[in-house]
Amino acid sequence: MTDRLPHTLRSDASDNRERILDAARALFATEGLKAPMREIARHAGVGPATLYRRFPTKQMLATEAFTDEMRACRAIVDEGRAEPDPWRGFCLVIEKTCELHARSRGFTEAFMSTFPDAMDFVAEREYALRSIAELAHRAKDTGHLRPDFVLDDLVLMLMANRGIHTTSKAARVAASRRFAALVIQAFQASPQHSPLPPVARLAPAAPAAPAAPAAPGKIT
Amino acid sequence: MTDRLPHTLRSDASDNRERILDAARALFATEGLKAPMREIARHAGVGPATLYRRFPTKQMLATEAFTDEMRACRAIVDEGRAEPDPWRGFCLVIEKTCELHARSRGFTEAFMSTFPDAMDFVAEREYALRSIAELAHRAKDTGHLRPDFVLDDLVLMLMANRGIHTTSKAARVAASRRFAALVIQAFQASPQHSPLPPVARLAPAAPAAPAAPAAPGKIT
């Protein structure tokens, strides 16, 4: 007797499913969550209907696509909490989180945005925030984290980090790294300067070079 | 003899022009530069054709609409340079600039975005950046600004500041204020803590309160 409930996907189906997820990850990372469903389907080499049957809504697709990042996020905070020195753990969390978010524009949007319906991210984010709150409390006790630090400061930092856009992903990661270092400088109670990561070349050059002629730069 | 060149607008025309600019300022501030032209026209109580004849492209509209902000921006850096204490001037520039950008989402986009064609913002931004570079140089000489500060750090800060979104404009300004204070903490060479501005209520509350039921929170 065959399984009446097709909980197991057909071979081509699961194959397509994987390619869809790969395409979604790639496009979400570069274009953000606003990447058109059609584009994802095209990039995966499937028709729109296939995409929509597998993932009826963009939320579901994003949830599945960002499972890895979600796991990495949880791993980061757990690792930070496990660190013997709370302040060191706190810094690690900030650095790694910034880098993680810098690597995928879409993940940041999904992580920050509050989806009341069915998105698992909310619970995950709350867990992360609560964990960091506890870590921050311990870090304050050691006197390394400034006493007036508030958990919202970390949310502020995440929101700020998402504003960092550059041309290439590498540049964005580098910029985020330096940003994280600056933020840590701002958060520590007894301020002793540690060297900052190198600056990445940002989009608008400082001197009056009239920018690259490549980008048409439409305003839309 | 009447003026053959209608360099002077008819009364109703200039009236509409003002209303269009007001509407554009309001919508650009809340919705950002992506606000539909139709919406601006509707909000101004005119037809689309009127809007398009007065401002053939969104760039021209934005340029005109943000003249005040642009002037304010220049005033801020000039004021900062005039300050006797360079570090104090530097801090003033950061604080005021963050607040200015927090007040209008659209202005930030226009200011940061690099429009090769016809946008006056580029020159204005370059002037501001060069001025701040000089100010930063002096602030370094006094020993208040950390020596490894780079002008790109300021661009980084501006990009980060634009990532701060909240529900209300007041909350955004407050959040930006605190952010600016943190950034200044990170930038100063001999770190002595000054009290931070109060935290504003950010969008996602720290405890597990399941958010306001108001926003449907669509992902698109």
Place this chain on the structure above:
DNA sequence: ACGCTAACGGACGCCCCCGTCCACTTTGGC
């Protein structure tokens, strides 16, 4: 080898935004 059925993708209708054209209305000099 066969056939049942899950799975596929092209095609459709919908809506929103864009930029332009044109017939009607208003202004302001005489």
Place this chain on the structure above:
DNA sequence: GCCAAAGTGGACGGGGGCGTCCGTTAGCGT
């Protein structure tokens, strides 16, 4: 008051994304 020209707004065609339907293909159990 008159009337030419400046000004106006509704309407139009184009383009793109969205979510769904349906005739066809191909996996897989027998």
